[in-house]
Amino acid sequence: MELDVIRTRFGPLELAIELHEVSSVLDYGEGQGITLIDPAPRLGLRPLGGGHVGYVEPEFGPPLGIKIGEVHGFEKWTPANILSLPDWIANYLPDVLKGACGSDEKGEIVWLLDLRKLTEQG
Structure with missing residues (x-):
């Protein structure tokens, strides 16, 4: 099973989001006017x-x-990642x-953000 992800830098964390969970990626300014959810406080960040x-x-x-x-870009993770x-x-x-994560080319952990939980809990 391969997984297409969006790699992001979220404060000090490297995160990934499953591509199929997102309709599109907008600049912050383009996101104004819709309800925005910020997961940072739930991750202990500002x-x-x-x-x-x-x-x-x-x-x-x-x-x-x-x-x-x-x-930071889009990647395809293989089962090895x-x-x-x-x-x-x-x-x-x-x-x-999520209860799974990925590893990048340096062997460092990349956490998977669970958008379903964020949208359900608002």
Whole structure:
């Protein structure tokens, strides 16, 4: 199974978002006028004031914008890049991160942001 992701820099964190969860990526200014959700406080970070916005069309309700930080590019992860986390780690992650992560070319962890949970909880 391959996974297409958007790589972002989110404060001090490297994050990835599954590409199929986002309709489009907007500049921060283009995201004005739609409801914006900022996951930064749920990750223990200061609220984001810029960067990019992932335009999401949830199953129910109006479209939303998720602040996703600074986009660094798009990647295709192979099974070798995807790591399923054991429960003893996954259970202690912030609820807006998935129980899996990826590794980049340097072997560093790239956390997967869970847009479904963000849009459900607002």
